[in-house]
Amino acid sequence: MVFLKNKSLDRRAFLKQSALAALGSSSFSALSTQFNLAHAQVGGAADYRALVCVFLYGGNDAFNMLVPRSASDYNVYADARRNLATAREDLLALNPANSLPADYGLHPELTELKTLFDAGKLTLIGNVGTLIEPTLQSDFVNNRVELPPQLFSHNDQQNFVMSLQATQERQGWASRIADLMMDANANPDLSMNITLSGSNTLQAGGISAPYALGPEGVNDYWSLQPGNPDAWSVNRNRAYDALLSQSQTHLFASEFARTQRRSIDLGVSLRRALNQTPAPQTTFQSGSRLAGMLRMIAHLISARETLGMRRQIFFVGIGDYDTHGDQVNRYPALMRELNHALSSFYQATVELGVSEQVTTFTASDFGRTLTSNGDGTDHGWGSHQMVMGDSVMGNRIFGTMPELAIGSNDDIGEGRIIPTTSIDQYAATLARWYGLSPSQVAETFPSLANFNSADLGFMRL
Amino acid sequence: MAFALSQIFVISDLSDALFNDARGIVHYHDLMAEHAFGNYRDLMKAVTLNPMMGEYLSMIRNEKADIARNIRPDENYARELMQLFTIGLVTLNDDGSVKRDGQGDPIPTYDQDVIKGFASVFTGWMYANAPYWYWGGWNEANTIEPMKAFEAYHDVEAKVLLNDEVLPAGMTAEQDLEAALDNIFAHPNVAPFVSKQLIQRLVTSNPLPDYVSRVTAVFNDNGRGEKGDLEAVVKAILLDPQARRTDSLTDEQFGKLKEPVLKFTSLMRAFDVLAKQPLNESGTAETETIRFFWPGYDYGQRAYGSPSVFNFYRPDYAPAKPFDNQGVVAPEFQILTEQNITAASNWGGAVIFNSYDFLRENCEEQLSFESGVGCVFARFDDEIELARDADELLDHLNMLMLGGQMSQAMRDVLLEHIEPFNSQQEQERLYRVAEATYLIWMSPEFAVQR
Numbered sequence: 001m002v003f004l005k006n007k008s009l010d011r012r013a014f015l016k017q018s019a020l021a022a023l024g025s026s027s028f029s030a031l032s033t034q035f036n037l038a039h040a041q042v043g044g045a046a047d048y049r050a051l052v053c054v055f056l057y058g059g060n061d062a063f064n065m066l067v068p069r070s071a072s073d074y075n076v077y078a079d080a081r082r083n084l085a086t087a088r089e090d091l092l093a094l095n096p097a098n099s100l101p102a103d104y105g106l107h108p109e110l111t112e113l114k115t116l117f118d119a120g121k122l123t124l125i126g127n128v129g130t131l132i133e134p135t136l137q138s139d140f141v142n143n144r145v146e147l148p149p150q151l152f153s154h155n156d157q158q159n160f161v162m163s164l165q166a167t168q169e170r171q172g173w174a175s176r177i178a179d180l181m182m183d184a185n186a187n188p189d190l191s192m193n194i195t196l197s198g199s200n201t202l203q204a205g206g207i208s209a210p211y212a213l214g215p216e217g218v219n220d221y222w223s224l225q226p227g228n229p230d231a232w233s234v235n236r237n238r239a240y241d242a243l244l245s246q247s248q249t250h251l252f253a254s255e256f257a258r259t260q261r262r263s264i265d266l267g268v269s270l271r272r273a274l275n276q277t278p279a280p281q282t283t284f285q286s287g288s289r290l291a292g293m294l295r296m297i298a299h300l301i302s303a304r305e306t307l308g309m310r311r312q313i314f315f316v317g318i319g320d321y322d323t324h325g326d327q328v329n330r331y332p333a334l335m336r337e338l339n340h341a342l343s344s345f346y347q348a349t350v351e352l353g354v355s356e357q358v359t360t361f362t363a364s365d366f367g368r369t370l371t372s373n374g375d376g377t378d379h380g381w382g383s384h385q386m387v388m389g390d391s392v393m394g395n396r397i398f399g400t401m402p403e404l405a406i407g408s409n410d411d412i413g414e415g416r417i418i419p420t421t422s423i424d425q426y427a428a429t430l431a432r433w434y435g436l437s438p439s440q441v442a443e444t445f446p447s448l449a450n451f452n453s454a455d456l457g458f459m460r461l
Numbered sequence: 462m463a464f465a466l467s468q469i470f471v472i473s474d475l476s477d478a479l480f481n482d483a484r485g486i487v488h489y490h491d492l493m494a495e496h497a498f499g500n501y502r503d504l505m506k507a508v509t510l511n512p513m514m515g516e517y518l519s520m521i522r523n524e525k526a527d528i529a530r531n532i533r534p535d536e537n538y539a540r541e542l543m544q545l546f547t548i549g550l551v552t553l554n555d556d557g558s559v560k561r562d563g564q565g566d567p568i569p570t571y572d573q574d575v576i577k578g579f580a581s582v583f584t585g586w587m588y589a590n591a592p593y594w595y596w597g598g599w600n601e602a603n604t605i606e607p608m609k610a611f612e613a614y615h616d617v618e619a620k621v622l623l624n625d626e627v628l629p630a631g632m633t634a635e636q637d638l639e640a641a642l643d644n645i646f647a648h649p650n651v652a653p654f655v656s657k658q659l660i661q662r663l664v665t666s667n668p669l670p671d672y673v674s675r676v677t678a679v680f681n682d683n684g685r686g687e688k689g690d691l692e693a694v695v696k697a698i699l700l701d702p703q704a705r706r707t708d709s710l711t712d713e714q715f716g717k718l719k720e721p722v723l724k725f726t727s728l729m730r731a732f733d734v735l736a737k738q739p740l741n742e743s744g745t746a747e748t749e750t751i752r753f754f755w756p757g758y759d760y761g762q763r764a765y766g767s768p769s770v771f772n773f774y775r776p777d778y779a780p781a782k783p784f785d786n787q788g789v790v791a792p793e794f795q796i797l798t799e800q801n802i803t804a805a806s807n808w809g810g811a812v813i814f815n816s817y818d819f820l821r822e823n824c825e826e827q828l829s830f831e832s833g834v835g836c837v838f839a840r841f842d843d844e845i846e847l848a849r850d851a852d853e854l855l856d857h858l859n860m861l862m863l864g865g866q867m868s869q870a871m872r873d874v875l876l877e878h879i880e881p882f883n884s885q886q887e888q889e890r891l892y893r894v895a896e897a898t899y900l901i902w903m904s905p906e907f908a909v910q911r
Contacts (some may be wrong), residue, residue, distance in 0.1 A: 016527060055767065082531045150550055152540075152573075155771050198761065198768075199778075199795045209781060212798030219803045223810025223899060236896065241876035243904050246870050249711070252666075252718050252791055255780060256908040260806075263799035319768055320477050323518035324537040330477060373535035373580075374524050406531075413573065414533060 037085025038133025052360040058322030060364040062384035080370040086102035109335035112343030120394030129382035152379040156240040162202035169204030187308030197317035215292030277303040282348040291341040298348035327376040356390040382419035433459035463493035465662035485604025525616035548650035555900035556670035557657040578620035582641040585615025585634040610634035652680035665732030678760035716911025718793035733838035760804035761796030848890035
């Protein structure tokens with residue numbers, strides 16, 4: 001279990017004040033480096049946990065990622081999917097440790113992930129989706145349940161999956177976790193939340209904004225080069241520093257100055273940390289953006305002690321999962337990239353000795369219709385997810401697998417499947433492993449109380 | 462205006478669907494420019510039948526339901542046309558605010574039956590030069606001409622549209638399309654939905670409700686009984702009292718964060734930024750063109766390169782709690798991440814400091830005919846003369862870059878920084894110009910348009 005000093009209020013007040021002072025001095029990061037050194041002697045190096053969210057933007061058609069293999073169940077699937085069905089003989093047969101009413105297989109491109117599943121390093125959660133309370137077909141038809149706002153709309157469903165809040169005030173659940181646990185990290189400057197794919201609701205809205213960098217790492221400011229002792233750089237930085245320090249009456253100007261300052265200061269310390277730490281040797285597929293982003297995450301994790309981080313939440317997003325057209329060609333390509341990138345990342349965590357401390361999970365806008373629109377699928381609801389790492393209860397399929405017959409009790413039309421497990425339950429199980437107490441979990445996921453289980457049991461605590 | 466419209470009717474080559482379709486995408490931009498001051502209803506039709514939009518939102522090749530194959534029409538274009546291009550998800554008041562029912566809940570503009578109705582409308586369209594429906598001639602596909610109808614693949618059943626209007630069975634693809642676009646265009650949401658977003662793109666992130674109402678009124682009627690006259694709408698947006706009144710200059714929330722592309726274009730306009738580009742392999746001939754260099758360098762925004770049809774940012778984005786609590790939105794902050802702000806800073810810095818001979822020579826060494834890489838730099842010929850007097854230079858840059866709004870505190874910093882350069886030497890005067898230009902371009906005051 002994680003031991004946290006109960007000082008979060010003081011820390012929050014401190015950070016707020018710092019933010020209000022618009023981070024007026026660039027000595028802030030120098031200060032934090034000293035902080036790290038002091039911390040390194042106190043905290044145990046082994047106490048580290050990270051969550052890595054791989055967001056499949058557009059709505060992953062997971063009903064083609066995990067497919068029934070038993071003859072009768074496969075026929076039901078194939079009848080619903082028609083020209084989009086994956087051939088039965090191509091499926092990678094799974095033999096999960098838990099018993100299920102049918103046999104299942106993985107998409108033929110997921111060869112490496114199948115090996116990880118067999119080895120107990122990967123688990124599958126069936127038919128997860130956005131819910132506020134348990135929902136049956138009859139409830140849905142008769143308007144008897146509260147539903148997440150704007151089902152089937154990309155951005156609304158992304159926001160709901162990432163915030164698990166139906167209100168206008170949107171704070172991501174990873175941001176809420178960070179607000180509760182910021183004491184875990186010695187470094188007060190670098191956010192617990194790091195994104196390789198820019199702004200996202202999951203990490204936004206809290207006390208500390210997520211830090212964003214790209215797969216190539218942190219760019220230097222070529223025309224400022226902070227730290228360069230040459231006169232031009234010293235003078236230019238001095239003048240620019242003076243401009244950023246001026247009080248701005250305009251809300252946007254002061255927020256711009258704050259972001260620019262944070263970017264310059266953190267850029268210096270992060271670049272230093274990454275330069276001091278060798279990148280993992282594990283080979284990642286070249287030409288894959290997802291692989292590049294996960295590789296950079298592995299590099300950041302290897303620099304965790306230099307950076308003073310013991311709890312981190314990373315975000316990567318990858319697009320093109322909105323397979324309305326040409327799905328027969330596009331989906332296998334998506335699965336191929338996912339297979340290589342995730343398995344390489346797992347190998348990198350083994351190389352770094354943190355495979356038990358890093359848990360990677362997938363999420364997406366929604367699932368897709370079982371029925372075909374001719375050459376693709378449209379926006380659906382429930383979907384399957386994957387969780388990977390040595391702390392997962394691998395080689396299992398959790399949750400309740402849905403009926404795949406069109407017009408079944410799980411279908412609300414065209415094969416839009418009602419989720420049987422909520423994203424709140426999925427996220428809460430991950431959050432509990434990450435270090436939230438049961439009461440913090442309840443506070444973080446307000447709809448969780450509506451479901452019979454707050455922990456799906458797929459993580460080893 | 463064309464760029465603003467491109468952020469409503471979004472297509473992007475980041476999607477597989479439009480990868481390598483440069484010609485079609487460039488033409489799509491021409492379409493935005495051509496209709497920028499035309500009628501919104503005409504633009505809706507032009508976009509709907511454009512083959513690039515057809516590919517992007519998979520309306521092309523969308524065919525009628527076929528029970529034997531268990532297929533039904535593709536809902537993609539139907540959904541996004543309504544959600545993003547015309548009416549949005551919930552019913553709006555004329556001032557752009559959300560209408561609420563008796564329980565205080567928003568009122569949805571459409572349901573799944575309406576989506577299905579429009580999905581059926583948009584069936585039967587294919588490339589203008591497709592000889593037959595299942596044509597796979599990718600390389601020869603006409604990415605410019607409007608798509609053409611193949612009636613055999615068009616759904617002729619009756620269709621439910623907005624406001625319970627039902628299209629009768631048996632209409633042609635073209636008839637259905639016209640009637641369906643009329644049905645959407647008649648919806649009272651179109652005017653406030655589009656007007657508010659155009660105000661956000663052109664003037665301010667947080668227009669007062671009255672401002673939106675005034676523009677909505679012009680959108681609904683240009684004074685001659687015509688709805689959707691964009692020329693009248695733009696005029697109403699730019700000449701509105703809230704856009705012009707002087708106290709907007711001191712309003713803490715008026716205006717917008719400048720997006721990266723507009724920051725670049727303002728630099729290019731102010732200082733004749735052109736790229737030198739070789740025209741032959743020996744480098745004996747070269748031309749000067751307007752171009753964004755490093756198109757792949759990620760600063761969070763590239764025209765027709767957004768991550769999805771939801772554009773670069775949401776119209777209701779606010780960066781953090783201080784913003785939320787004030788009910789203020791600032792969409793452009795969604796792409797102002799540490800990574801993007803660094804990349805954008807480097808872009809501007811390179812353009813400005815490439816004006817130094819020794820840096821430009823470096824840059825010109827990398828010119829190559831094959832790679833098509835140009836060397837982009839600012840031209841400060843006029844400014845170098847003005848720089849004999851630091852005050853005169855700052856007056857000029859203040860007017861050119863900040864519309865005369867530079868604060869005294871900022872001016873003091875700039876003056877102190879550039880005065881030590883020797884005004885008697887041309888090279889040092891260039892230093893004065895480039896240093897001041899860079900610092901202004903990077904400043905919090907320049908970051909906001911107001």
